[in-house]
Amino acid sequence: MPVQRPDARPTREEAEDAVRTLLRWAGDDPHREGLLDTPSRVARAYQDWFRGYNEDPDAMLQRTFEEVEGYDEMVVLRDIRFESYCEHHMAPIIGKAHVGYIPTDRVVGISKLARLVDAYAKRLQVQEKMNAQIAQTLFTVLKPKGVAVVLEGEHHCMSTRGVHKPGVSMVTSTMLGSFRDDPSTRKEFLNIIGNPTNRLS
Numbered sequence: 001m002p003v004q005r006p007d008a009r010p011t012r013e014e015a016e017d018a019v020r021t022l023l024r025w026a027g028d029d030p031h032r033e034g035l036l037d038t039p040s041r042v043a044r045a046y047q048d049w050f051r052g053y054n055e056d057p058d059a060m061l062q063r064t065f066e067e068v069e070g071y072d073e074m075v076v077l078r079d080i081r082f083e084s085y086c087e088h089h090m091a092p093i094i095g096k097a098h099v100g101y102i103p104t105d106r107v108v109g110i111s112k113l114a115r116l117v118d119a120y121a122k123r124l125q126v127q128e129k130m131n132a133q134i135a136q137t138l139f140t141v142l143k144p145k146g147v148a149v150v151l152e153g154e155h156h157c158m159s160t161r162g163v164h165k166p167g168v169s170m171v172t173s174t175m176l177g178s179f180r181d182d183p184s185t186r187k188e189f190l191n192i193i194g195n196p197t198n199r200l201s
């Protein structure tokens, strides 16, 4: 029998068995009619919720456009909704991402910025790490003058369990290049994205 690598994916059957175990752990009976198909549904849902593990964020930014008449000002995509999952409790983190960059000689299609956010969101995350990953990938692949990423997330592990504090949003930011070095650039970005309070609705 081959030695299983610790990171090897289980079979679909093993995943469904694990769901049956969790259903029993929750106090229910996985053999009752309403729950018979649940393990299969959950396995499929995981393929959707965690699809980021199958995506290549660098590849998403490969197609760029150079015919922009020398446009070299800030480009900002704000209020990109994301759904992520906290790696401590596997509970949802729902929020908005604001992504800005200052191009050098090429721009990227704006949908790719939203795809980049999702590629990292659709994994088990801590918000700080996800924030840094999005910013670093944009900075490394596109080589712009600067990158700014602000995330606002409501952590359901805090709102629906544990300390039970709904309505709290965690705000994180990563500023690189000119956004880090030049306070007026940073300020312009923060003005564009607006006040981060009451934005999660």
Ligand SMILES: Nc1nc2c(ncn2[C@@H]2O[C@H](COP(=O)(O)OP(=O)(O)OP(=O)(O)O)[C@@H](O)[C@H]2O)c(=O)[nH]1
Pocket: 086, 087, 088, 125, 126, 127, 128, 155, 157, 158, 162, 163
């Ligand atoms: N910094 C940070 N903390 C997070 C994030 N998501 C969840 N947490 C926190 O991670 C911590 C895990 O703490 P533990 O004490 O190990 O877990 P716990 O006993 O379930 O803690 P409580 O949530 O306080 O009940 C909690 O304080 C969570 O609120 C995140 O993205 N970033």
Ligand SMILES: [Zn+2]
Pocket: 086, 087, 088, 089, 090, 091, 155, 157, 158
């Ligand atoms: Zn959590």
